[in-house]
Amino acid sequence: MTEVRDGFAGGRAWQRWLGAPGSRRPLWISSLVVAVIQSVGTNAAAQDQSGRASLDAFARVLLVLGPALLVLRYRYPRVAVFGASAVTVVYFAGGYPYGPVFLSVAVACFAAIVTGHRRAAWSAVGMLWVAHVLVAFWLFPWLPPAGDASPPWFQELGFVAWAVAIIAVSELAGVRREQIIRARAEREEAERRRADEERLRIARELHDVLAHSISVINVQAGVGLALLDQDPEQARTALTTIKTASKEALGEVRQVLDTLRAPGEAPRSPAPGLDRLGELKDQASGAGLTVDVRTEGKRTALAAGADLAAFRIVQEALTNVVRHSSSRTAEVLLRYGTGELEIRVDDDGPAAQSAEASGSGGGRGLVGMRERASVLGGSVEAGPRPDGGFRVLARIPFTAPATVSDAPGGAPDKEAP
Known part of the structure; x- marks a missing residue:
């Protein structure tokens, strides 16, 4: 699985709101927002659904439990998406009013897909859809509320469209995130390659400067030592050559080191040719x-x-x-x-x-x-x-x-x- 800490695509606003890896906002903030939306939105939607079971304490726990699992959505994405789907199934089986209870599943599914757990996201959404069909068209006589009837089939198309839209958006975000991570890895590799090439260039420069100058110094030092007593004038000439070669070597080494201290600046003296x-x-x-x-x-x-x-x-x-x-x-x-x-x-x-x-x-x-x-x-x-x-x-x-x-x-x- 690609490292989730590299961040994901979907826009900076989405990234900050969802508390994605790489953003500074903690995950519990977005989870709290989802919990408030689910609770307040479901309360408002329940006013027009008199035939459904009333929102009791258990229902309100379920409306909060799904968002609470979202805190785990990047560290344990499978647990978050299956847990949110299971909580939603229990909510449906209780006959409670329809509302934005799907939001926690949508966020968990999004996080699972963009972190590379596509199979878990698809399986969790599929499990939720199958459970909804069983509750709505087969198990409803034995589940609350009493006297509930099977809804028309065209309403199920809305649920399917919602699930497909969530998965499609999540897949697009996952693909975009992978592209960003791949581009980032390519940039980092290119930077490492440029650094290696620069290191090799500097190594070649230092080798060529020092090898040549030290070879001249070594030869002249030997000549000077051999002729120090016999021919002092020739020894003086050798020492003069050593001084000249060492001065030139120091100048070229200083030029190479200046490029390290101030990369990108023009060299103070032209390169030899x-x-x-x-x-x-x-x-x-x-x-x-x-x-x-x-x-x-x-x-x-x-x-x-x-x-x-x-x-x-x-x-x-x-x-x-x-x-x-x-x-x-x-x-x-x-x-x-x-x-x-x-x-x-x-x-x-x-x-x-x-x-x-x-x-x-x-x-x-x-x-x-x-x-x-x-x-x-x-x-x-x-x-x-x-x-x-x-x-x-x-x-x-x-x-x-x-x-x-x-x-x-x-x-x-x-x-x-």
């Missing part, structure tokens, strides 16, 4: 890696998301070369084709001894690159080359094509031979 490949070359050079960047095809500007993904893929690929390859050279090729940018990062390998000893294969870097490309409808392939070394090949579609004549940052393209 391919126009910062020169910085990657300098950082890699400081780590002892010579990088050759080449461009083929007509330079095409990328949308911000695609530009950031391209930059991070190159950054992670170069980081892996620094961390896991013995090669001290790498080649980055940017090929602008029809509708997509192809990024190829090659190194001559083989794997560094430290990487082989630890069994590390790049950690989450390759996974992050594939996730970045797949979000944009692209792909990333990585693996050993047939002639030795390692290759990362990424394809990123143009999401906002706009041709520019110069390379990002105003530098002219360097055409491949």
Whole structure:
């Protein structure tokens, strides 16, 4: 059964009046209103029904007992609907005047259907109708009031129409409630999915920033320690590189954390893109890696998301070369084709001894690159080359094509031979 605490359809006014789950009004208030309507309405209707039994103390208890059961209509809907129907049957069998005694059954039936207990509601209403037919057309000679006669059959059609109307309205409300609950569940699932995607995005950003910068710092720290006594000037250069890399890393991490503290606000500084490949070359050079960047095809500007993904893929690929390859050279090729940018990062390998000893294969870097490309409808392939070394090949579609004549940052393209 669907959780009833999620509320039900039927309009906010009905929801407040009936004290439905999710409303702040307690159930006893609406039950009290039903009891007053049944008692006062039946008193008024009895004035024109002199042939029926008079409203004695037992009848008044029955008029209140049915509404009292409505307090249970959402916690125990079966008990409420069958109980209200049974009380109404006893009221009919007593020969008391007709009136709004059906109201408690209608409310209980409504609550049972909108909470998913359709079979109980239909069975209770069917039981009430069968009992009414037996009392009105068969058992009336033995039941009060004395001298009562069988009513015409067309009056029974009114009872049937009332029952069908109550069930139809309740079914419509139940269907609407299920639609609202389903839509709410879909919205919550979409929100959870967006939160997961945002968490993955932030994790990729932090991984790419920290992995690259810490790799450079690690290499330069080793160089500085090795040359501290032999070549102090070279050690100073290594320390300067560490300072620069750590400062840039802190700036990018702060930018990522700012998006967490103030979601929806524009970032204070633009996200990195391919126009910062020169910085990657300098950082890699400081780590002892010579990088050759080449461009083929007509330079095409990328949308911000695609530009950031391209930059991070190159950054992670170069980081892996620094961390896991013995090669001290790498080649980055940017090929602008029809509708997509192809990024190829090659190194001559083989794997560094430290990487082989630890069994590390790049950690989450390759996974992050594939996730970045797949979000944009692209792909990333990585693996050993047939002639030795390692290759990362990424394809990123143009999401906002706009041709520019110069390379990002105003530098002219360097055409491949």
